[in-house]
Amino acid sequence: MLIQWCLKGIPEQNNFSDREATNALNFNGLSSSWLRNQNAGASQFSSLAHPVLSQVALDAHVNGFGAAAANTPYMSLTAGCVELDPTINSISVFSAMRTALDFATKGGQCRGYVFRMWVIVSPKPAPELPGFAEEVRELNLFQQFCLYHREGEVAAKLFVPARQIQKVMIFDRDLIHVNTHVNPGFVPPERISNVMDVL
Amino acid sequence: MPWLPLLEQDEFSNAADVRLNFLDKFSKQAENLIKEEQFLSDDLVNKKLWLLPSVAALTEAAEIAFATNNTERGLQFTRDALSKIMNEKTNVSSFARMSSLSAILGGSQTILDEDGPILRIPPSSRRQQFSWEASSPVMRAASGTLVAAALASDKPRSNFKLLSRREESGENTKLARIAVTLASETATLPLFEMSRDDDGFLRTDSPKKEDKIFAAMSFLSLHERYAASLRLNMSDKLRWRELRCRAPLIDWPLLLLHLAIRRQKLEPYFYDLPIFMYFKPIFNLKFENAGLAGRLFIFLKSLAEAIDKQTSR
Numbered sequence A: 001m002l003i004q005w006c007l008k009g010i011p012e013q014n015n016f017s018d019r020e021a022t023n024a025l026n027f028n029g030l031s032s033s034w035l036r037n038q039n040a041g042a043s044q045f046s047s048l049a050h051p052v053l054s055q056v057a058l059d060a061h062v063n064g065f066g067a068a069a070a071n072t073p074y075m076s077l078t079a080g081c082v083e084l085d086p087t088i089n090s091i092s093v094f095s096a097m098r099t100a101l102d103f104a105t106k107g108g109q110c111r112g113y114v115f116r117m118w119v120i121v122s123p124k125p126a127p128e129l130p131g132f133a134e135e136v137r138e139l140n141l142f143q144q145f146c147l148y149h150r151e152g153e154v155a156a157k158l159f160v161p162a163r164q165i166q167k168v169m170i171f172d173r174d175l176i177h178v179n180t181h182v183n184p185g186f187v188p189p190e191r192i193s194n195v196m197d198v199l
Numbered sequence B: 001m002p003w004l005p006l007l008e009q010d011e012f013s014n015a016a017d018v019r020l021n022f023l024d025k026f027s028k029q030a031e032n033l034i035k036e037e038q039f040l041s042d043d044l045v046n047k048k049l050w051l052l053p054s055v056a057a058l059t060e061a062a063e064i065a066f067a068t069n070n071t072e073r074g075l076q077f078t079r080d081a082l083s084k085i086m087n088e089k090t091n092v093s094s095f096a097r098m099s100s101l102s103a104i105l106g107g108s109q110t111i112l113d114e115d116g117p118i119l120r121i122p123p124s125s126r127r128q129q130f131s132w133e134a135s136s137p138v139m140r141a142a143s144g145t146l147v148a149a150a151l152a153s154d155k156p157r158s159n160f161k162l163l164s165r166r167e168e169s170g171e172n173t174k175l176a177r178i179a180v181t182l183a184s185e186t187a188t189l190p191l192f193e194m195s196r197d198d199d200g201f202l203r204t205d206s207p208k209k210e211d212k213i214f215a216a217m218s219f220l221s222l223h224e225r226y227a228a229s230l231r232l233n234m235s236d237k238l239r240w241r242e243l244r245c246r247a248p249l250i251d252w253p254l255l256l257l258h259l260a261i262r263r264q265k266l267e268p269y270f271y272d273l274p275i276f277m278y279f280k281p282i283f284n285l286k287f288e289n290a291g292l293a294g295r296l297f298i299f300l301k302s303l304a305e306a307i308d309k310q311t312s313r
Helices: A018-028 A033-037 A041-047 A055-063 A065-072 A094-105 A144-151 B009-038 B042-046 B053-068 B072-087 B092-105 B132-141 B142-153 B173-181 B183-190 B208-232 B237-241 B252-261 B292-311
Strands: A002-011 A076-077 A080-083 A090-095 A112-121 A153-157 A165-171 A179-180 B107-112 B115-121 B126-129
Touching: A002 A094, A002 A153, A018 A033, A018 A112, A018 A165, A018 A179, A018 B115, A018 B173, A033 A065, A055 A065, A055 A076, A076 A094, A076 A112, A080 A144, A090 A112, A090 B252, A094 A112, A094 B009, A112 A153, A112 B208, A179 B009, B009 B053, B009 B072, B053 B072, B053 B092, B053 B208, B072 B092, B092 B115, B092 B252, B107 B142, B132 B173, B142 B173, B142 B183, B142 B292, B173 B183, B183 B208, B183 B252, B208 B237, B208 B252, B208 B292, B252 B292
Parallel strands: none
Antiparallel strands: A002 A076, A002 A112, A076 A153, A080 A090, A112 A165, A165 A179, B107 B115, B115 B126
């Protein structure tokens, strides 16, 4: 398994403002739209989540987000990517920060939030399994998503726990950094790395 | 008035403005933004991790500006992107981009030399050079772009030393020569009065009319490549509406070929070739009769005209 740092941009809107951003950092974490739509209790979570994760659902999330957005169990994060520009045939670097800011501020039209977090990524595709993210940007694994490579997407499943979210940065519509809130309960990924200390 | 086909002006004007402003802001603030996000140490800051993302944003902004009749702004983005790369130590991966951007602006010279590609940029005639060995697969992948940049450069007929016959050449030179020969853009050389023998080396005599007709057909077929790229962009309707394109909006090598034709004043002769008689309706601006590739031909022709007028002042 790999540990991947990612960003996620969320625009300020009616149901998401500074309070929701800090709540996400402190205890709520970040949830997919499917999870936010559920009214069932915790005991039913497992049975409800079981059928929604699938290759078909991931394809819809990445390739047809316009239709899938309202009820997708996946959550798009970005880790950036390096691409060989197909016409200039030169390297282009699409940073995670640019993609996250693009979504957070709706292309420079509103205030927004950029969350920094880490997720566990499987070295092979497994869209049906919860608990770790899918590295959609990795074309060696996900050739069908090559159309959308520039966004450097990593697709988390269902939710990202608060303890994996390091901080949230707030930007205004001119991409000026306004503030940063750091998660006091953040658990760094080194805690689960395979670097073993001496006894 | 160069406006990219498939972008309805009324529908995309606002999206273009929004996108340009975002990319402009990001490129200007990239250093601070990425430093803030990554808690970068001084060592990492020195590596200029923000530079390539900034250049990518400026190049994308130039594409959108060129596609939406904003040539002057597109040229400014091109200049900004080039100056960012030129002010830093160049690596092989950015050489093709440097050649393209500088060729768009005019006055530079991309030379495909036997030992490697060379780029000379005024006013200081600053020179960048790599060996074919150092560049290897990256440079070979960029062969078509380098050919187009060389054709759009100053003194184009002296920019293809790589294709001059030599008794002995090193292995890397041979491989580079093969890569250039295989590039689609190389098939257009006869249009620029460069003929080649069966081995692909340049000949001293002028190309025959038949070779020029084949070259013209090769040139036209490149517009289908461009059309395919735009169709790819359009397939994601949500992002297309916002001009968050998945593939480049402008086919830079093809634009450079249009610029080359214009700068070498080939147009009157070029369009008299028999093959272009079949395309009279296109040149009479009857868009309703032309497929996408044909309309893209008209677009790039008018864009090259607009760029040439602004860069030759």
